[in-house]
Amino acid sequence: MTHAQVWQQFIETGKLDSAVDKAEIRHSWQRCREMDVDPYDGVSHQLLTPGQISALLGSQKLYISLVRHFMKQLYEFVKGSGFIVFLANREGYILEALGDPETFKAAAQVNLIQGACWVEFAGGTNGIGTALAIGRPVQVSGCEHYCQKLHSWTCSAAPLYDECGDISGVLQMSGPCEKTHPHTLGMVVASAEAIRKQLSVWQRNNELVLANAQLSHLFQTMSDGALVIDADGRVIQVNPVARKVFGKELSGEKLNRIITAADSPDLISSTHSCKDLDVVLHTETEPVEALLTVKPLKDDNSDQSGAVVFFNPIRKMKKLVNRFGGAQATFHFSDIIGEHDSVKAAINMARKAADNLSHVLILGESGTGKELLAQAIHNHSMRRNGPFLAVNCAALPRDLIASELFGYTSGAFTGASPKGRPGKFEMASGGTLLLDEIGDMPLDQQATLLRVLQDKHVTRLGSERAIPVDVRVICATNKNLLDAVSKGHFRQDLYYRLNVTRIDVPPLRERGRDVELLFRFLLKKISLRLHQARPHVDEAVVTALLHYGWPGNVRELENVVERMIHTVEEETLHCAHLPREICCETPVGRALPDSVVTTQDAATLKQVVGEQERRLLVDLLQRYQGNISLIAREMAVSRNTIYRKMHHYNISRDYRFD
Structure with a gap:
């Protein structure tokens, strides 16, 4: 029996002859018969409207653009031989077609056109529909088509797969059945494999572009200052925060010229990682103390290619620490209860002190509310938005007063933190520091305090670097400081430095x-x-x-x-x-x-x-x-x-x- 007779027998009786040696064709015919596909039609009637076609092409624009390149290469092999190359999506709708004009006319008669659906339910056994049904390449030629109107065609189709192994579409080449050749399917399969690899590369590039965009957005919007340097230690990228802190153009600058370690100038290296290193930023206006972190970058060969440098000005971190660590004044003048003339006089003097930045000395017995008055002065001064810190000089061990007030560097003394620590003067910079029980401060520390008040700089223990501080100092004591001066227990020059505005708090x-x-x-x-x-x-x-x-x-x-x-x-x-x-x-x-x-x-x-x-x-x-x-x-x-x-x-x- 000829192929045509075999087909006719199956259509009339449903019996398959052994002459149909392709299992995929036999199974496809059976599916088509079960779906009541009209074997004498063979024209797809599932067509998209122009608007639907436009929307579909728009959603698949990048995908079509990538596949079209391989469709052109495939068409070049069969150009002029009456073949057409089709691209269909996973639902079987034709997205793109390249071919000879005369062949397009014949294809249009059976709706082998853009926007037509060619799944088996719509067009019987055919290249696109059967490849989608079985998930592998297939060649359907002549009478192997279930529908009679397609018996003059040969179709070689291969499914296209995405990164997850799912079918993303079908590549098909169709032409006159008399030109059927086994190599035709091989060419389509080879093109489909090339498309799969190119899709993988495109996906990777797309992921890299997305990751780069995300990293770039993070780099530009992060709250820390950030720099990217090359293998020679030169700045190649700067984020807005770093640009604002330095106040100048940094591209091309050497890292070790714009940032130096606070106590070891040669410690910073673009080839070694470090974390929370105390450094000095050499900005356009003034040196800025900061904490630095360096993350080296390496290429695929593990060779050093540069580094990412993050820094955070310490004054910014101090604000956060003071804000969440309770270094804030809570009392106001309205919280002071009292109608006695002596109390009213003390409040009146305190209000005047709040209007200037001069040092204040508060005298009064223990428990009279000296700190409450100091907090009220701070909250009604121009420094109200800055920190308020209080230190009880009588409660600190003699050998820890200096480290508590002025800070220390790594290894300054036994038991010191390996990262060092800023003192209360640094933490209170921009705000107010209350030195309670100032009369109990040792004489040697009184001399250091006097120098800090005069120079407005502190030097941490174990360091020689002077750190600028902007602190308003309020002192309080229950002792008679003049008597302490006469007995040699309190420095006279410090007393007159502190006693600018004196407030006497009466006992209860x-x-x-x-x-x-x-x-x-x-x-x-x-x-x-x-x-x-x-x-x-x-x-x-x-x-x-x-x-x-x-x-x-x-x-x-x-x-x-x-x-x-x-x-x-x-x-x-x-x-x-x-x-x-x-x-x-x-x-x-x-x-x-x-x-x-x-x-x-x-x-x-x-x-x-x-x-x-x-x-x-x-x-x-x-x-x-x-x-x-x-x-x-x-x-x-x-x-x-x-x-x-x-x-x-x-x-x-x-x-x-x-």
Whole structure:
């Protein structure tokens, strides 16, 4: 039987003759029969509209452009022989065609045109459709086509694969069936393989372009300064941050001329990596201290090809550290509670100090609120947006004061950080530094402090490099500095350098009714903080507070208020809730405030306080049914004290149940 007879037999009976020796053709015919494809048609009727074709070509523009080059090469081999080269996408739609004009006319009669779909369901067994169905190259010639109108054609097709191994399209060459040749399929397969390799190269290039664009964007937008240098150490790329910091053109500059290590000028090398190296940037205006990181670049042969250099000005990092490390002032003048004339005078002087940048000396006893006043000065000065740091000179060991204030370099002393550390003067640059208890600073460090205040430069321990600092210094002390000067404990020149604006903070015992004002303010504040209801206050408590000497000043008062809130279990605070020294003692030599009405002498006050304590003791004996242990725990005293008080107040021993 001829091929035509074999085809006719299958169409009429569905029986396959052994003459159809290609398994892919037999299986394709069976699929077409099962899909009810019209064997006498053979013209694809799945056509895209012009608008759909335009959209499809636009989405595949780069892909078509790349494949077209190989289509042209393939067509050059068969040009003038009546063949057409087709490119179809993975859905079987023809995207591009190259061929002889006369052959195009014949192809148009069966809709072998751009925008036509040639999957098996639409056109029966054919090169494009069958190659998509089986996923490998195929040649369909003459009567091997399922549809009769295609029996005059021969089609050699090979699928195109992407990087993931998925079919991305089909390359087909079609022509007269009498010109069928096995080499035709081989040419198509070779072209498909070349396209696959070129697609891989194109994909890699595309990924490199994308990665380069991402890196370039990162390089241009990163917050650190960044430079790219070549193998000779010359700058070839600069990001905007670096350009802004240096303030000059850097291209072609040698790295070791624009950046030097802070303590070892020859330490920086473009061939060795380093991290967080302390360096100096030689900018257009002034030297800038920074931390440097160098990452060498190597080519495929591991040869040095340059390096990427990152740097971060230390002043910028200091701002971040101070911002998130709590180096900020929180108090304002409105937070200072007091109506006494001495307090108003201190606040008035502090407000004047906030308007200038002169040094300030705050004098006052411990606990009077000297740091609160210093913070208020900072927050109302032109440095309010800068850091506020406080250092207690009395709390630092003598041998660590210099390193704490002025910083140190690597290896400056045993136990020093290997990377060194900036001091408080550097960290406070641009803001305010409070030197609390300045009267306790050792004489040798006083000399260093005086030099820093005069020169506005600090030198870290172990270094000879002077670092500029812009700091406003506020000093505070509870000592008489003039007396310390006369005794040789404090430098006279430093005293006069610091004592530009002097503010005297009065002790609490000299502030009259401010004691009651502060007590009620602290009672409200601490009750809210402890999530407790604010108790009422017996007037005898206020009287006792006004007559007490307050050697610990406001700090002591705050502690007393918190203790009372913790111990009270009633709605009212009585004198029994006060510490014994406040209830029963009037400090020797202590003058009562002028504004306090003193109609009772100390004995009368003691009698009032005693009556309050007796009443509380009786109430507790009744509440705890005479359990002296519980009563002693409630009043925070010993059992013997309870027995002694019962005897003192003549309370019946009938309450003793334990």
